[in-house]
Amino acid sequence: KxxxxxxxRYLIKTRGQQVTLSCSPISGHRSVSxxxxxxxxxxxxxxxxxxxxxxxxxxxPGRFSGRQFSNSRSEMNVSTLELGDSxxxxxxxxxxxxxxxxxxxxxxxxxxx
Amino acid sequence: xxSVTQMEGPVTLSExxxxxxxxxxxxxxxxxxxWYVQYPGEGLQLLLKATKADDKGSNKGFEATYxxxxxxxxxxxxxxxxxxxxxxxxxxxxxxxxxxxxxxGQGTTLQVKP
Numbered sequence: 001k002x003x004x005x006x007x008x009r010y011l012i013k014t015r016g017q018q019v020t021l022s023c024s025p026i027s028g029h030r031s032v033s034x035x036x037x038x039x040x041x042x043x044x045x046x047x048x049x050x051x052x053x054x055x056x057x058x059x060x061p062g063r064f065s066g067r068q069f070s071n072s073r074s075e076m077n078v079s080t081l082e083l084g085d086s087x088x089x090x091x092x093x094x095x096x097x098x099x100x101x102x103x104x105x106x107x108x109x110x111x112x113x
Numbered sequence: 114x115x116s117v118t119q120m121e122g123p124v125t126l127s128e129x130x131x132x133x134x135x136x137x138x139x140x141x142x143x144x145x146x147x148w149y150v151q152y153p154g155e156g157l158q159l160l161l162k163a164t165k166a167d168d169k170g171s172n173k174g175f176e177a178t179y180x181x182x183x184x185x186x187x188x189x190x191x192x193x194x195x196x197x198x199x200x201x202x203x204x205x206x207x208x209x210x211x212x213x214x215x216x217x218g219q220g221t222t223l224q225v226k227p
């Protein structure tokens with residue numbers, strides 16, 4: 001079956017702009033989480049969604065937001081981009097929020113210039 | 114709060130050498146423990162997991178045992194191959210059942226030379 005699909009794979013944006021990233025989970029999976037990966041901070045948790053509800057949120061400013069749709073697809077949005085937002089954004093899906101196995105997409109590489 | 118500490122890399126080994134990557138954790142309750150691997154330009158792949166104390170996770174020749182007494186989950190492989198070159202992440206979830214949030218270590222880069 002198809003894995004977790006993230007689009008786009010690569011993105012270049014200018015400081016001050018906003019960006020929307022998309023994640024389609026594995027069919028049947030209802031939980032989606034987002035992570036930011038940078039060389040300095042490593043992998044950091046952004047959000048967790050289940051059945052269109054945000055269940056958990058990491059320690060990121062309000063410029064980072066997300067949502068989940070009824071088909072479990074998820075989007076995250078970053079407004080007023082800063083240079084430090086340049087990172088690999090990874091999406092993970094699992095059957096349910098309590099499931100111990102998460103499957104990751106290949107990520108979206110965001111570069112802010 | 115919960116945290117994961119991994120040995121710093123890079124770790125450079127010759128093919129067929131024995132691999133150990135150390136991982137220790139701090140957590141309340143009974144976390145589930147994981148090793149993920151990331152190949153260049155890719156996302157993370159689950160390598161193995163253990164959900165309770167004394168469990169041994171294994172996959173593709175890699176093993177790790179959940180040691181509650183030493184709060185450790187060290188990754189081992191008896192004979193590494195060049196294709197094992199990647200970044201390895203140790204991670205945990207709280208295990209409380211109310212979140213799937215993963216907390217990762219900093220990652221350890223493994224380079225295997227022919």
